[in-house]
Amino acid sequence: MSQKVLLSSKEINIILHRLACQLLENHLDFKDTVLIGLQPRGIFVAQRLKKILQSEYGVKEINLGLLDITFYRDDFRRGDKPLEANTTKIDFLVEDKKVVFIDDVLYTGRSIRAALTAIQSFGRPQEIELLALIDRRFSRHLPIQPNYRGRQVDAINDEKVKVMWEENDGEDVIYLINK
Numbered sequence: 001m002s003q004k005v006l007l008s009s010k011e012i013n014i015i016l017h018r019l020a021c022q023l024l025e026n027h028l029d030f031k032d033t034v035l036i037g038l039q040p041r042g043i044f045v046a047q048r049l050k051k052i053l054q055s056e057y058g059v060k061e062i063n064l065g066l067l068d069i070t071f072y073r074d075d076f077r078r079g080d081k082p083l084e085a086n087t088t089k090i091d092f093l094v095e096d097k098k099v100v101f102i103d104d105v106l107y108t109g110r111s112i113r114a115a116l117t118a119i120q121s122f123g124r125p126q127e128i129e130l131l132a133l134i135d136r137r138f139s140r141h142l143p144i145q146p147n148y149r150g151r152q153v154d155a156i157n158d159e160k161v162k163v164m165w166e167e168n169d170g171e172d173v174i175y176l177i178n179k
Contacts, residue, residue, distance in 0.1 A: 002178045006134075006161065007151060009172040015150040016045070019131060020052040022148050023100065024059070032126070033098040034063040038115055039070075039086035042103035044165040045133050049102065065090035065122075067101075072114035088118075095123030100148075104163045106132035109142035134161050134174065 007015070027033040030053070037046030043066050053059040068086040101115050112130060119125065131148035136155050155161055158179040166172050 003162070003175040005173060006153065006176045007174040009166075012133075012172050012174065015133065016048050016052060017056075019133075019148050019150055020049050020057065023049065023131070024053060024057055027098065027100075030059055030062045032096075033100060034065060034092060034094060035100050035102055036065045036067050036090070036094075036115070036119065038101060038103045038111060039066055039068040039088070041105075041163060041165075042101075044163075044167060045104050045131070046102040049131075063092045065092065065094075067115060067118055069111060069114040069118050072118040090122050093123050094119060094125050096126045097123075098127045098129070099125040100129045100131055102131045103133070105134045105136060105161050106130070106144070106146055107136050107139050107161075109140050109144035112144045113142055134163065136161060 035046050035050060037043035046064055050062050050064050053062055066087060066089045068088045070085045099119060101112065103111065106112070116128065119128070129147040130144070132146040133150040135146055135149045135152045137152055138154055138156060153161060153176065155176060160177045160179065162175045162177055164171055164173050164175070
């Protein structure tokens, strides 16, 4: 098994700032927009973006929710090990809001399909967009594309993208792992 660094901490930071600017360009004051980090790993991207938007671009109010999609997935009963659900924390209405789903890696698109189903429990959004830090474009099983893309990666065969965060893993780095 070999691994190479796909993005360093500095590169991740640059990409997060670019994504924050793109969100700001399209949503201005975030009055009618909410950010939803997809559990488990999309929450780190969402929290970082919220922090950047508030501290560096002066956006005062940003609603950030955390959505667990475990039991909405079409494959949740197919594994041998029992699944552990994560926390869903959405303490605001999504009814008639612009919702931005945020995830670390867009792979097959099945997580996003599950999120589309899960968010309906919290109201009917006006619009839903997708922000993905890493887009594995040749791995899609469903016709889902991100509105905001950090980096496009052509990972093939048994290659895996591993995103590590300072808060969880001790460092900010993204690896491409060859099995």
